[in-house]
Amino acid sequence: MKRNLVRIVLGLLFGVVLLVHAAKVVQIPLLNTLDAFIYDARLRLTAEGGVDDRVVIIDLDERSLAEVGRWPWSRNTMAALVDRLFDEYGIAVLGFDVVFAEPDNSSGLRSLDALAGGELRGDPAFKSAVGRLRDSLDYDRQFAESLRGHANVLGYYFSNADDARKSGVLPAPALPADAFAGRPIAFTHWNGFGANLAEFQKSAGAAGHFNPLIDFDGVSRRVPMLVEHNGQYYESLSLAVVRSLLGKPPIWPGFPEDGPSAGGDYGGLEWLDLPTAKGALRIPVDENVAALIPFRGRQGSFPYLSAVDALRGRLSPDQLRGRVVLIGTTAPGLMDLRSTPVGNTYPGVEIHANLVAGMLDGALSQKPPYAIGVDTVLVAVTALLLSLLLPILSPLRASLLAFAVLAGVTTLNVMLWSSGVVLPLAAQIVLILSLYALNMSWGYFVESRSKRQFTELFGQYVPPELVDEMARDPERYSMEGKKEELTVLFSDVRGFTSISEGLDSKDLALLMNEYLGAMTQIVQKNRGTLDKYIGDAIMAFWGAPVADPEHARRAVLTALEMQKALRSLDAPFQARGWPVLHIGVGINTGSMTVGDMGSIVRKSYTVMGDAVNLGSRLEGITKQYGVGIIVSETTRAQFDGAVYRELDRVRVKGKDEPVAIFEPLGLVGDVDATVVDMLSRWTQALDDYRRQDWDAAGVQLEFLVRQSPECSLYRLYVDRIARYRLEPPGAAWDGVTTFETK
Template identity: 50%
Template sequence: MGLLARHWSRIAITLVPLVFALLHATGVLPIGFLQRLDAIIYDARLRATMPRTLEQRVVIVDIDEKSLAEVGRWPWGRHRLAAMVDELFDRQKVAILGFDVVFAEPDDSSGLKQLREMAQRELKDVGGFQERLGQLQAGLDYDAVFARSLEKRPVVLGYYLTSDRDGRTSGVLPAPVMDRAALQGRPIAFTRWNGYGSNIEQLAKAAPVAGYFNSITDGDGVVRSIPLVAEHKGAYYESLSLAVFRTMVGQPAVEPGFPRDRFVGRSYSGLESIVLKQGQRQLAVPVDDRVATLVPFRGEGGAGGGSFQYVSAADVLAKRLPEGSLRDKIVLVGTTAPGLLDLRVTPVGETYPGVETHANVISGLLDGKLPVKPDYTIGYEVVILLAAGLLLAFLLPLLSATVAVLVSVGVMLVLVALNYYLFAAHELVMPLASALVMAGMAFALNMSYGYFVESRSKRELANLFGTYVPPELVDEMVKDPDSYSMKAASRELTVMFCDMRGFTKMSERMEPTQLQELLNAVFSRLTDIIRANRGTIDKYMGDCVMAFWGAPVDTPNHAELAVKSAMEMARAVHQINEEHRAKGLPEIGVGIGLNTGSMCVGDMGSDIRRSYTVIGDAVNLGSRLEGLSKVYGVDIVVSESARKQAPEFAWQELDRVRVKGKEQAVGIFYPVAPAGAAGKETIEELRTWGAFLKAYRAQDWDQCDLQLLNLQRMGAKKYLYELYSERVASMRLLPFDPGWDGATNFETK
């Protein structure tokens, strides 16, 4: 929660695309670009999943250019259409015949109308004419001939619905498949038309089943769906494809399928499905909010598309097809001739035959697989947007740029995969554009904010601390730059002073450039050790290095890291001396003082020059301890406060001292080795030394001599033991002092 609180502004900017996406999804603020992008995604997904196989059950009889060339221009005499119907049912044995054309006007091409007029006027007195006309008119009444061919056959005629200001109508509509009462007063958002152009009465009576062949053209001019049921003046009519399918399965009743969710009220304007009922059997055909279905395109359109078998109408009329070659097929009569204006723009082609859209829907109905936008699309889109948007908003600010890219791409891939799965496995067409654009914009805004706003403060922080702090700590600091500043603060830290011994002698014997090279090489080795252990370089003072641990990045084990650094630095100096001996260069010594305590840390100095440093009594004590390393003949002197916070080492107490400017005595120690690395001899030596110090502070000089002798027998030869041997010899000459606390006073710095 602390991290989220620090990144609240970045989270807020990342949530902006989510807000706009939700407004779009709920219809409060529709975004045209996202609607067009969803259409493009749907088209691409549709093309990627089309089976591209031949549908064996549906055949298209095509009034193509070849047919127009052989038979003549459209419309043909209906006696030819009657002959075609007879051929299809009698010789080819088709199961159902549907017409994707409308017969809106009587056929007068036989001349029967003119002959009747002549029989009533100029030829009414000609003998035998009336009789002969009576014999001929049965064959010359092409509408009657066509009607007789349609009667008592499974034929579905086509018609169209229109919307214009006048609501013009022509022809006879079929019986509606559903009336308003079936809707139970619900305001269903059917596609509505106020006019129609249907078939003449004579044909409508002969073939009472008919369906409109209208499709829905989207805003981009592309036909993607067909309304299965549409409204005209309070009555509800079926599409050509649904009428053909119902004829195929025995004319089941059509009922509205209301949403089954009990939380959906009667005011909801959508249907879940169109239910086809026949006795105890029923089939639910899913529909979208317009009571329409998306066309399940099988592949490229036309005779060469490979999705449906196309048969030229001329070949049917000429009886060129082998008898029974279309047995039990569903046949649709339509046209692909450009001049007859039944070519449409679809997701799979810009000149797609309108009749084939109905063939695709019939195929989908037969398979029970029709893609549909379900009535819960809005709910799905809102849930997906919230899940992805909130995840990105709260996660991206906490990640590096590389991980943020991977997470964003991963989220988008999951969205695409889920969307594709729902479409491929369940024919559910869910919106995707809003979620993808939202995720992309959330990532872009998050990264932009991070680069232009947060990275500026991070760069400033890196510039401020980069010369003092190891790169690893700078990397930690820039993750949360607001938590770090140069402002002075009092904190418990561990300070180190490291002084090189023998520097003055070397300066007298070496050239300045040689001395500079040597000094830089030694400082580089020691600095690398300090930085590797998360130490902060304070300053270089001639031949002395000052560093501290625990700031600017909080480090709980700062004392342990400082002691570890000191031991590694002492070993590094020994290695440097071995190298110097091999090269004939002078050897150097080192003295290190460590103290842990409360210090003031921050950016201090003048207006001209400032530095990030520590000050305070604890710092001064650390400096004094470095000077005491020469007195006790050791490389490292550590205060008791630092020793207590570094129990991972084996310690040898050196003394209790009272330095200049301090009234209170402090214990000083030397780190012998890591606790686990101290051998038995070392442990025994330290135990003996502890017994010596106890006797020393009790002024039991005889016991002191005994313990020093024991140390000598162990082979322990240290300057420290010689120092205390001299002290014991001197103090034997003094009387017993009951007020002595065993501390050594140092009056010099």
């Protein structure tokens, strides 16, 4: 854990940064952009598609403007359009995505009144004519009369101009000023407005604003259902249209059960209810009391009918009867095109059509105020989980964990989206990918550097898998000298001097490379540390730098495999005219000093001490006993998985204490039964020899020699017994053989 502390701290710090973003304390623009991209992509992928003919758009399109004239049309023309829509086509509700903010003077009535009060003031006939024509020339009054008594909704807009300009007359507020007293609700505030003339507002059935909210990237994704102006609350055009269609039910603000009214601290407004005979129609809203626009698809998700066709009576009544009709424009010159998730030039009137249809279906997605809290909790849990676990896992397991967490949060988000709840996702995705990238990069750049350092230090001594193991916890390993119980192995080629004299330098180099290469592979396969090559000799040890409680076992296995591998070289060596090699191997286990030793000119990671010297001496006396491997009694005691033949008790040069030496014949279970039987006879012969019962020992040895005439060990003891018959060693003899040379 200590070596991973830096990664853990970095991961937690990055998590805190994203936590601050998720909690809306500080915003990171890149994450907002990514969240918007994810939202738009999901919206397009899951859009219902098709055409919903419950809402029809009467389009003030280019053809209508070309045939009737430029906008605004005269109010008598608009009156005729309204009358025809209700009286002839039988529409249910009419909504205007346009504003009638100025009087219509196109009839000339204003000029006639000026003449009647001026130059023609004394002309009774003129005044009488003006009086008779007034009704037919007062287009505004005609339009107001057409609105009266019909289910229609005028549109208007709010603005935040510097001069707080106000024109026209606002409708009555949708909710009283004290409806949200004491509740911290982030309503959208505007200080100015452009509304309809008082005459029209008085005659209209309702009115609603058509301001969408423009997000940071210029895209319209939401429309505030209620906005605040001068302490009053006004509804949107789409909400007013739906209310008109439902008989103008009141608006009931919806608060969660644990709000202030229930004694809690949370006062967020999460929905608006419209009570109807069939139950409340619920409209979910976000922290700004805005509804997400439920886009059905690209432009054309609702029928578009040319306004001039409706005006001239060219439409079939079936196209409009009982429908909600919105009057708006797609003409570029009228500047009502907006950037949306489903199109960069999307008619504003179709935004309201989507909202009306979504409200009627109860299909508005919800981004409740508590979404901030949910996102914050998910980011916190994800940051804690990955920051603590990724640094301690292997690359494969870290990848699987990161993928699982990513899949988990994404699946949860998609499931909530499918149920109509919208939660942010960008912070969680960026957090997971960033922590994963941090840990993988750390592993590649930092830990690989550590591995390279270990490779430089230990790579020439220990096998690659041990270097990898050491690099995972570098604090545990160093090259400083220390005392350890280890097992050392020495091997040497028999008769190397004569071999080298019989080969040219090129063949000798090739022979040694192949021999040393094969032996080194066996050492490293058994997790041994290659100390050095001494000419044709090999020195290796086990138990350092990586601790290994089975160091004695691995050394013995290495010696057995070396002898076996050596015989596999016989045929290829003879085919090339090279001699067959024989080696002696000595192994000892004991306390040794291990570390980086040498001078400032050259150092070597090696072992030193009496136990090392004994291992070297044991290798040297293998030829005396005619065996390939000799291990000490300490090595045999630590590994009993082999079948051993005791060779002798010896006192080597430089060491006063005698030591029992053994030859490993093979692993338990691998040694033939006849060898085991011969071993029993040999053990008896050795016991008789040490008791100076030369006759009994001789009988056993004669049998062994007949069975194995090639065994030098048996002949060695036959010769010793013959010598001791002539020169008895005496009663004080301890059975130990002393060697005065190395």
